[in-house]
Structures are given as C-alpha cells and as structure tokens.
C-alpha cells in the first residue's frame with residue numbers, strides 16, 4: 001500500500017481503546033504476537049460502562065467500574081496518547097490533535113459515539129445539580145444515586161432520546177430501580193414517575209415490549225412515547241418536551257420536575273462524521289457481516305461508532321471483535337474474509353433490585369438466548385450475572401482478547 005516516505009506507518013492502527021478497540025487489538029496480538037499494532041487513545045481511564053446503571057442505583061461502586069488505561073491496553077501494542085482528528089483513507093493516513101500523522105496498512109475505527117449534551121438546551125449547565133442527573137457520564141453517575149436517595153416525593157422523570165443510543169435499555173433500567181427504591185422506602189405514594197421516550201416504543205425488539213410495559217405498569221410509571229426532551233431549566237426545575245399532537249402538529253410542553261434522569265442525544269464523533277468513511281448518518285459505513293468498510297477494504301469498524309444495524313452494546317462488541325480480528329488478519333494476508341457477524345447483541349434490562357430480564361437478539365430482532373431460560377422472565381440469576389460475573393468477564397477475559405463462547409440461538 002502506498003505511503004508517503006516520511007510517514008511513520010504501523011501494520012494496524014486502532015482508534016479508540018474502549019470495549020471494541022481494546023478487545024480487537026488484544027485478539028490480534030493473541031493470534032499474531034509481534035504484529036505491529038498502535039492504539040490511539042487520549043483517555044487515562046477505561047470505564048466498564050454497563051455497570052454505571054448500578055452505580056446510579058446505588059448497587060455498585062464507581063471505583064470498581066474504572067481501571068487505568070495502562071492496565072487494560074494489550075501488552076505488545078503501542079499506545080499513542082492523543083485523539084484522532086482527521087481521517088484520510090485515500091492516503092492511508094490519520095492526523096492527530098497534537099499534529100502528528102501516522103500511516104497504516106489496516107485501520108480499525110472504534111472511538112465509540114458522541115454524547116451530544118448540547119442538543120438539549122440548558123442541560124450541560126445544570127447536569128449534576130438541581131436534581132438533574134445522568135448515568136451516561138461517569139463523573140455524574142453517583143449524583144443519580146444521591147438524587148434517588150434524597151427524593152422525598154414529587155415528580156421523577158426519566159428520558160430517552162431518539163435512536164440510536166448506546167444500551168437502549170439503560171434509560172428505563174434506572175426508572176425501574178428508582179421506582180423500586182421509592183416503593184421500599186414508602187415514598188411511592190407521594191411520587192409520580194414518568195418515562196418520556198422520543199421513539200414510539202419502549203424497546204426496539206417488539207417481542208420484549210409487552211413484558212416491559214407490564215414492568216412499567218407494576219412500578220406505576222407513566223409511559224409518554226414520542227416525547228423528546230429539548231430543554232431543561234435547572235433553576236426553575238422545568239423540562240420541555242417536543243411531541244406531535246393528534247392533528248400532526250409539532251408542539252411543546254413544559255413540566256416541573258423534582259428529579260430528572262437524562263439520557264443525552266447521541267451521534268457519531270465529529271471527526272468520523274466529517275470523514276470519507278461516514279455514511280449519510282455519520283456512522284462508519286461497514287458491511288454488516290464482515291465489518292469491513294464498504295469503500296475502503298483496509299478499514300474495519302465495530303462498536304458504537306459503526307453503522308452496524310444492531311443495538312449498540314458491549315455485549316455486541318464481544319461478538320463483533322472475533323469477527324473483526326479474523327477478517328483483519330485475512331485482509332493483511334490478502335485472503336478471503338470468512339468470518340461473519342450475525343448482529344448479536346444483548347441488554348440485561350434491570351427491572352428492580354435483584355431482577356434482570358436478559359434481552360438477547362440478532363439482526364431482524366430475532367430473540368436468541370444463550371441459556372435455555374425464558375428471555376421474558378425477570379430473573380435473580382441474571383442480576384447476579386450482571387453485577388458479579390460480567391465486570392470481571394469484561395476486564396479479564398473480553399478485553400484480553402479471549403474469545404471462548406457459548407453459542408446463542410433461537411429457542
């Protein structure tokens with residue numbers, strides 16, 4: 001592949017050392033020790049984001065979600081501590097925010113997604129104060145728990161922005177935990193709980209919707225679909241939602257709240273959106289099975305920033321990573337790409353303290369559990385799996401590039 005003479009070139013450059021970038025790099029190095037892999041990552045700390053829901057619900061410590069990046073990066077990879085700023089796939093080149101440039105034979109684009117706090121007017125100014133909280137930012141996830149503990153009745157709102165978002169179940173999980181806590185502490189009677197979703201359904205896979213609606217009813221949570229949070233005033237404790245009325249007219253309504261848990265709007269990172277790698281919506285445009293870019297064969301992407309038409313989760317990354325690694329090695333050897341991803345993703349939907357409904361599915365919304373247990377039943381076993389088994393599995397197994405697996409299937 002042609003490179004300019006002065007450009008420092010690596011065999012593989014990975015952008016972003018989150019769930020996806022770290023596991024792919026580790027898998028590549030496990031299969032091919034000595035491969036020249038460089039990882040571009042500006043952050044010092046790697047968070048296990050799936051546990052942030054439990055942090056917000058007071059059931060997990062924030063400290064346990066975080067590990068120093070230096071410990072989670074695979075041995076043998078070179079860490080480039082900077083952020084990617086520009087992608088030039090025609091020249092096999094990336095430009096960093098500190099002015100350096102690197103060339104590559106293979107580029108793996110895994111910088112996750114952008115939490116677009118500024119898309120909700122007034123939100124950034126009041127986040128972490130005035131009863132406005134969010135589990136989506138580790139620096140304020142503990143404030144969610146503070147808000148829930150200090151709630152003495154009144155209106156508690158939980159919001160979900162337009163899709164796609166990471167972990168589509170997370171906005172409702174914290175509503176269920178809060179409702180359960182209020183019930184156990186005898187403040188449910190003085191409380192009004194509402195779940196405002198920008199979309200038309202509680203969950204993307206129709207089979208789960210009636211079961212989740214039942215959970216919401218049990219918790220006495222009012223469901224307001226097609227209501228998109230557009231503004232927050234922390235001082236007056238008011239939230240404004242945009243919705244379409246019965247005549248098809250766009251309207252806005254402003255409501256007073258005592259507690260507001262916000263899931264922010266989400267989109268592809270700006271440098272990805274602005275690059276030749278993006279599709280019309282800004283995501284890295286990859287083949288949904290091979291994870292190879294549709295126009296640049298030496299570029300692969302997976303995880304939250306990819307165009308893969310499935311729910312954006314770490315569980316999805318776990319199944320994408322071995323496919324990406326296998327196909328990257330094949331591409332390096334000019335071979336055929338044989339590994340194929342089926343769209344598997346999973347979302348442990350916490351429905352109360354000690355209870356989880358485990359939604360597992362593949363492309364097309366086909367329900368495919370790993371274990372022979374009903375996917376629609378709330379389970380104490382899956383709560384233990386989420387709280388105790390998955391965090392060490394993530395840090396010590398998945399991020400190490402270990403790929404042993406139990407097959408999921410339609411049952």
Ligand SMILES: Cc1cc2nc3c(=O)[nH]c(=O)nc-3n(C[C@H](O)[C@H](O)[C@H](O)COP(=O)(O)OP(=O)(O)OC[C@H]3O[C@@H](n4cnc5c(N)ncnc54)[C@H](O)[C@@H]3O)c2cc1C
Nearest residue numbers: 016018019020049050083084111112167303304313314315
């Ligand atoms: C509250 C919450 C609850 C969740 N619950 C679950 C759950 O129950 N189950 C589940 O499976 N998943 C869950 N998820 C989703 C899961 O955490 C993500 O889907 C997963 O982390 C995606 O991996 P990723 O590598 O694509 O992105 P990330 O893990 O976010 O990593 C992206 C990395 O790229 C880096 N980066 C960003 N910009 C640049 C740049 N310009 N240059 C270089 N590097 C860059 C970042 O610093 C980061 O390290 C949850 C997420 C949240 C926030």
